[in-house]
Structures are given as structure tokens and as C-alpha cells.
Amino acid sequence: MKRDFLPVTAKEMRQRGWDAPDFVYVTGDAYVDHPSFGLAIISRVLEKAGYRVAMLPQPDWHSCEDFRRFGRPKIGFLVTAGVIDSMVNHYTAAKKPRSEDAYSPGGKAGHRPDRATIVYCNRIREAYGNLPIAIGGVEASLRRFAHYDYWDDRVRNSILVDSGANVLMFGMGERSILRVAEWMAGGKPYEEMRIPGTCVMASEIPEGFIPIASVEEVAADKRAYAEAFKVQYDQQDPVRGKPIAQPHGRKVLLQNVPDMPLSERELDEVYALPYMREYHPMYEKVGGIPAIDEVRFSIASVRGCFGACSFCALTFHQGRIVTSRSRQSIVEEGRLLTKQPGFKGYIHDVGGPTANFRKPACDKQLRCGACKERQCLFPTPCKNMKADHREYIDILRELRSLPGVKKVFIRSGIRFDYLLADKQSGFLNELVKYHVSGQLKVAPEHVSPNALKYMGKPKVEVYNDFVRRYRQVNEQEGLKQYLVPYFMSSHPGCTLEDAIELAVYMKRTGQHPDQVQDFYPTPGTLSTAMFYTGIDPRDMKPVYVPRDPREKAMQRALMQYSKPYNRETVVAALKKAGREDLIGWDKDCLITPYERRTAEKKTVVGNKTGDAQKRREKASVNRIKSVDKRAERPPKHPPKGGKPNGKGRSSR
Secondary structure, three states: OOOOOOOOOHHHHHHOOOOOOOEEEEEOOOOEEOOOOHHHHHHHHHHHOOOOEEEEEOOOOOOOHHHHOOOOOOOEEEEEOOOOOHHHHHEOOOOOEOOEOOOOHHHEOOOOOOOHHHHHHHHHHHHHOOOOEEEEHHHHHHOOOOEEEOOOOEEEOOHHHHHOOOEEEOOOOHHHHHHHHHHHHHOOOHHHOOOOOEEEEEOOOOOOOEEOOOHHHHHHOHHHHHHHHHHHHHOOOOOOOOOEEEEEOOEEEEEOOOOOOOOHHHHHHHHOOOOOOEEOHHHHHHOOOHHHOOOOOEEEOEEOOOOOOOOOOHHHHOOOOOEEOOHHHHHHHHHHHOOOOOOOOEEOEEEOOOOOOOOOOOOOHHHHOOOOOOOOOOOOOOOOOOOOOHHHHHHHHHHHOOOOOOEEOOOOOOOHHHHHHOOOOOHHHHHHHHOOOOEEEEEEEOOOHHHHHHHOOOOHHHHHHHHHHHHHHHHHHOOOOEEEEEEEEOOOOOOHHHHHHHHHHHHHHOOOOOOOEEOOOOOOOHHHHHHHHOEEOOOOEEOOOOOOHHHHHHHHHHOOOOOHHHHHHHHHHHHHOOOHHHEOOOOOOOEOOOOOOOOOOOOEEOOEEOHHHHHHHHHHHHHHHHHHHHHOOOOOOOOHHHOOOOOOOOOO
């Protein structure tokens, strides 16, 4: 069969000789047939298994007509909101609408509704009644239990309840989609489904399921919410995890056990499917799909992350067990990239959630699962962890040697604490010499021990050691390459004093970030549970949460203390914290007592005084808006393997 895009119109479907598709795949993203997009992987997996799949990208949701485009599918509908939760895609951390959407034609927002999964399912029900619907993707995966919704500022039902779908698939679904498709085709009762990686609704709690507080209880009692989240968090392991049941009114949400990650062979097969590696040509006239630009010449080599940062949703979606593709599979894709139109000799990335993870953290993870009460890297690296970059180095060297390849970059997150734990491979030297494109992005996130404790990140001393060694290797190689550290403000547990400690660190180390990031409470993370409840579910102790908009503005401004437009806010923050010692002319002070002015005279224009000052103030406000807009953009490329990351950097 000729390699081509799957049909997006009834005409294209008929040209294939189909009277109707088996599945209509509804997605909130534009149709990009590239393995960095989950919709491309799932549709190609189904195609390989013999199913007929028609694609319905970004349908008009204002009526049900567009959902009738292909007629009634023989089996049912598959629905996803896209690579990113639709609310995160639409709104900044300040709940302001975004004007851009990298996953839509021309990069323009407005091509999908809020809460896209629910809206799409409602339209399908309007068009076809009880036709089977399966939902999946990041939005469904991370909202599978009763969950706190930042935009509504309340606890919402499981998305399976609100969407009215028959089954929800969570995690990476290549294996579960085939089992679910067979179940749907067979017409079996969904209440009886026990497929790993799925959720269904039932009338009672089956034997062997762990019951947790109902949606009514967690909505009324924040302690009950924290306790329920702890059970969910502990059981998200495919080896030792148990199924969970949560009552929703007269029904019960059943989460079956998470599915095992794909093996090396299975991953190789998935990435060898006949992707077009391009957006559908129907988008060409409107400027294409910007999200493909960063991944077009990148290679997704790994899945999963044992970093387990508190603010990252990977634990709930891909899990803590790392698996990877074979060396042969990765190199073969590199060879394929060299033959793609527009390739100029640069492979932009070879990585995933965390680029320098290659295998499970220790030998026992595939037998016993990830430890329930112990993290692999936090607060210090586990003694059983195997830090070894040798295979990764060999793969990178082989990619560099391919004809036509000039440079191989690593732009996914690098865990610097894991890198430092490897005492033998010399990966840092290899990284600096061959794989940095002028600057390396890393994510210490904070420097205060108190803030780092709640974030699940290593001590600042570890980061400082990495900075020292990175600079040392650059000097040895005669290179001038820089570090771009990411820091976060207003994370649960982070006080104004912690924010000042970070600002002092930035002053001492000469850092002046142009972009900063406020904590964003996205579904499915430990940090979001802390934000909502004011409780750390791990020990049920109270957590300080910076909620007041004024304090959040102070924490944010302190990260950019040197910006003139932040001056008044920084002064107010220092006075509130009793740190007037940092206001002065000393070299260690963050800000001076007053601004130096070259002229104190008022400007008179058109018989009105102060016009020039008003113009300066207006320009300052516009700069603030511009910086805020840049800082809060969603990631411009999807996380590798079509998985979520929320902010695009949370796994580092």
C-alpha cells in the first residue's frame, strides 16, 4: 500500500474503498503524522493491526454536524484533547487567554474548545447516541480521578463521568488501545473490563480494588483529598500497583492497574511505523503547524522518568520506569532524517522526558517496581541506582558519524544530579564538546532548601558543583558555552524568604533571567495536590501555599529584581520580609534606595506637565506584558513520544 496520510474527508475514505471507518479519531490538535505526536502513534498502531481509522482533527464543536463527516463508524469513536490539556493550552498561569497555539494551523488559538474531551464526547452523543467512545491522551489521563481544577477552583468529577465516554485509557496507550479496540468490537460490558491502563464505571467495588474517598468527600474535605491522592500516587506503578475504586454518586470509577511500559522491541516497532513525518498538506496554505518545527529532525529515544519532580505529571502518565529504543532503531531513524527534505545536517535532539536516562534506575525496578516510599534521586541518589551513560555516548557517536550529519544536539532535559553520579563514563566532556548548541538548559528550579524539599529537587550545592564542572570543561575545550537555568516562583512551600534567598543567589552569581515561570497547578501532580489542600500528601503535614496575588507578584519580581519596572514590588517584598538590609549601595544589595536620575526637571509639552513620565510608565507596563506573555507560552514542541510535560521542562 502507498504510504499516505490517513483519510480526513469522506472523499478520501471512499478513495480507499471504505464504506465506513472502524474508528473515527477525534483530536484537539491539528493532524501531524509524526511519532512525536500521540495521535500519530495510536492511529498507526491501529492501522497496522488492520483497523480502518479516519482522522477528525479540530472539528467544529459548535454543532454535531462535523462529527458526522464519515458517517457512523463500525466500532466507535476515539477522542483526545491533544498533546496538552486543553485548559493549559488555552490559559496562562494567571488564567489569561493565550493568543497562540503551536498545535493549530498558523499557530493561532481558537481551534478547539475549553475542556475539549468533554465537549467532543457530548457532540458525538448528540450525533450517534450510545455509540462506543474511548477517551485518552494527556487531558483524560491526568483527570481520571476526581481532581482539583485550577480554572474552576474546585474539585471536578473524573473526566470519564463528565464526558460520558465508555472507557478511559491512561498512560502510553500503544498496547492498551489494541485490547480496548478488540473489547469495543466484541460488544462486551465495559463494567467487566480489566485491561491494564484503563478506567471504567461500575455499579459496585469489585474484590481486590482499593477504595478511596468519594468525589463528594474529597470535594468537601481537603484532608480526604490529600489522603486519596496519596493512594493514587503510591499505586501508579505497573509492577506493584493495585487497582483503585472511587465512588461517584451511585456509580464507581474503577482504575485498573497501570500497564507495563513497552519493551525495547515494542518501542522499536512503534517508531518504525510508516509515518509521513509531516503535518497534513491541508494546513500548508495557512502557515503549517509550528509544533513540528522543533521535532522534525529530533529523535525520541526514551520514555518514563525516575526523577519524580513534584510538579511534573510524568509519574501519573508515563511512570517512573525508564525504557528505551535499541541502538539500531535510533541510528536507523537518524539515517532516515538525513534523507528528509530540509535536513541541513543538524539532529536537534536525542532524548525524551529526561535525555540522559537510558535504563531503569536499578536492576529490581522491572521485577519489583519503583520504590513506594523512596525516590531514586531525591533527597540524594539511591545507593542502588546505576548511573551509566556509556550506551548513550555510543549512540550519539554513531549518529555523529552518519554521512550528512554535522552536529547532534541534546535539547531535552538533562538531570545534572544523575550526570554527576556517573563517575566513569565522561559524559559531561562528551556533552560539552559535541552536543551543546551554544547554551545548555537545566532546571535547578530553586536554591532554598525549604522550596527544593517540596519540589523534590536536589540541593543547590549539587547544582553549584555541576556549574563549576561545566565551566571547567568548557575552558579545557576552549569553548564559550553558557548555562540557562530555569527557576520557578510561588511553588507550594515556597515563602517570601525563600524567594529572597533565590534573588540573592542570582545577584551573587550574576544571573538576570529574561523569562521566569510561576508555578502552574496542572492536573495530576503532587504539587497541585499541595496547592489545593495546603497539605503534603506524603506526610500529611501542613504546607505553606503562596496564594495572595500580591505575594505571588513579589516572588516573581524578586527573580527579576534588576528590572526597573519591578523596583517598587521588590522594595515592598524586602520591607515585608524585614530585609531592608538588601536595599542599599553595597555590592550585595539587591536594589538601591532610590533610582539615579540624570535630570529631575519636569518635562513640559503642550502646556501639560508630566507627559514624558506618563509615556515612560506606559512603556514600562507594555514591557511587563511582553515579558509575561513570553514567559507563559506553552512549549512549542510536544514532549517526546507524545506525552505531556505541562511546562515542557518539568522533567529536568
